[in-house]
Amino acid sequence: MTEEKSLQGWTPELGGEVTLERIIDLAFDYRGNTTIVKTDGSEIVGYIFNRNREAPEPFIQVIDEEGNGPYTLVYADIATIKFTGRDTAAGKSWQAWVDRKQREKDGLAREAAGHGADSTSDTGPGSVD
Amino acid sequence: MGVPVSQAWAVTSYVLKQKLARRQKYPLVLMLEPLFRCNLACSGCGKIQYPSQIIKKNMPLEKALEAVDECGAPMVSIAGGEPLMYPHIHELVEGLEKRGKYIYLCTNAILLKDTLQKGAFTPSKYLSFSVHMDGLREAHDESVCRDGVYDQAVEGIKEAVARGFRVTTNTTLFDNAAPLQVREFFDEMMDLDIEGMMISPGYSYAKAPNKEHFLRKERTNNLFSDILSNKKKEWKFNQSPLFLQFLMGKHDYECTPWGNPLYNMFGWQRPCYLLQEGYAETFKELIEETAWENYGRSSGNEKCADCLVHCGYEATAVNETFGSVRGIWNTALTTVTGKL
Numbered sequence: 457m458t459e460e461k462s463l464q465g466w467t468p469e470l471g472g473e474v475t476l477e478r479i480i481d482l483a484f485d486y487r488g489n490t491t492i493v494k495t496d497g498s499e500i501v502g503y504i505f506n507r508n509r510e511a512p513e514p515f516i517q518v519i520d521e522e523g524n525g526p527y528t529l530v531y532a533d534i535a536t537i538k539f540t541g542r543d544t545a546a547g548k549s550w551q552a553w554v555d556r557k558q559r560e561k562d563g564l565a566r567e568a569a570g571h572g573a574d575s576t577s578d579t580g581p582g583s584v585d
Numbered sequence: 586m587g588v589p590v591s592q593a594w595a596v597t598s599y600v601l602k603q604k605l606a607r608r609q610k611y612p613l614v615l616m617l618e619p620l621f622r623c624n625l626a627c628s629g630c631g632k633i634q635y636p637s638q639i640i641k642k643n644m645p646l647e648k649a650l651e652a653v654d655e656c657g658a659p660m661v662s663i664a665g666g667e668p669l670m671y672p673h674i675h676e677l678v679e680g681l682e683k684r685g686k687y688i689y690l691c692t693n694a695i696l697l698k699d700t701l702q703k704g705a706f707t708p709s710k711y712l713s714f715s716v717h718m719d720g721l722r723e724a725h726d727e728s729v730c731r732d733g734v735y736d737q738a739v740e741g742i743k744e745a746v747a748r749g750f751r752v753t754t755n756t757t758l759f760d761n762a763a764p765l766q767v768r769e770f771f772d773e774m775m776d777l778d779i780e781g782m783m784i785s786p787g788y789s790y791a792k793a794p795n796k797e798h799f800l801r802k803e804r805t806n807n808l809f810s811d812i813l814s815n816k817k818k819e820w821k822f823n824q825s826p827l828f829l830q831f832l833m834g835k836h837d838y839e840c841t842p843w844g845n846p847l848y849n850m851f852g853w854q855r856p857c858y859l860l861q862e863g864y865a866e867t868f869k870e871l872i873e874e875t876a877w878e879n880y881g882r883s884s885g886n887e888k889c890a891d892c893l894v895h896c897g898y899e900a901t902a903v904n905e906t907f908g909s910v911r912g913i914w915n916t917a918l919t920t921v922t923g924k925l
Contacts, residue, residue, distance in 0.1 A: 487634045503636050505851045506864045510876075517851075517864075523638040544634040 489541025612658040618849035619644040697741030713751035764811035781823030785895040806834030826919035828902035840881035844900020858896040
């Protein structure tokens with residue numbers, strides 16, 4: 457089973473490969489709220505639902521955590537973006553569901569075989585936790 | 586054929602009008618997502634994973650109807666989220682019927698029986714409940730990540746059929762699909778007296794957390810060949826026979842990403858129903874300012890390499906039907922003989 461990585465909690469620091477454009481792309485793909493730090497020091501917390509890097513003045517669009525917006529921010533006004541909100545896509549893979557179902561089936565099979573709760577071996581797919 | 590004559594005629598006349606007007610990029614089905622809330626959390630679905638302020642939102646009814654008018658497609662697929670949880674769903678359906686649009690209300694049918702028993706909706710030639718069914722009981726419940734949903738959906742279908750509604754099913758097939766079981770599933774669905782079935786392979790779009798289990802092109806062709814070869818006469822499909830043949834590998838089509846444009850509370854999604862690379866404010870902007878040459882298999886875009894999904898290729902198949910003598914002949918032949 458592959459481990460799912462999440463950007464939740466990441467406060468990126470600009471430099472090297474971590475460019476503002478890269479951070480914005482990652483934030484656009486992120487399924488949670490982020491905190492957008494503007495160049496004037498002010499912050500907006502919300503969900504980035506749109507970004508257009510091909511526009512004459514590249515921009516993002518945000519719906520804030522109260523559901524207000526959309527607010528449009530041009531790249532030039534953004535200092536960085538922090539991944540502060542819960543990643544709503546994390547840990548919800550189909551594989552996790554299959555593993556859980558398999559654990560249930562294995563448990564029923566063990567009970568039927570008379571081992572029940574006495575069993576100490578757990579070699580099924582569910583043992584990855 | 587599972588499509589009623591009136592609907593087939595509406596689509597035919599619409600496509601012919603577009604061709605006479607020499608319109609290169611025209612929509613066939615508007616995918617309308619008036620909300621993202623759902624009473625299921627299927628792992629194959631990247632549509633419902635948003636922060637709570639987004640999940641709570643409902644598209645204003647006027648915005649939904651404006652989008653329908655702006656787009657002009659003859660068919661509207663109301664998706665989501667679960668459309669039966671949308672507070673304006675009745676007004677939306679009425680508004681669409683008044684406009685002469687053919688509606689596919691895509692539902693998991695958990696709420697369908699109760700909704701119909703409360704007297705909501707009136708049967709009409711325009712409205713079809715398109716019930717999400719991914720296979721027989723065990724396969725479907727596994728696909729939607731909850732036990733018991735298959736039985737609820739069957740109850741909903743029976744209630745809708747008994748009340749005289751048009752009912753279709755929509756099925757996404759994953760790489761763990763077993764052809765014989767799928768054929769058995771088709772028998773079971775047709776036994777429910779539905780109008781027709783719609784099938785499509787899954788697709789590994791970037792935001793879907795179930796990437797490993799979506800299908801690759803070759804496997805897709807083999808799977809659909811195994812399922813649809815020796816198609817039973819009783820099986821009716823509510824979609825283009827040329828698209829089904831395409832899934833079996835009998836035709837090589839290019840994607841028509843603007844064929845099923847998606848409108849949701851963020852705007853018009855670029856470039857298609859599956860890829861989410863940004864939003865346009867208007868349909869005109871979507872059509873005129875999207876770099877379409879960057880999408881489809883011939884573009885070399887790796888995100889499009891293995892995609893054979895209906896939202897990109899069914900419009901191509903319909904266009905093929907009306908675009909050549911061969912297309913008309915193939916469609917007529919499969920419709921008359923029932924063979925793919």
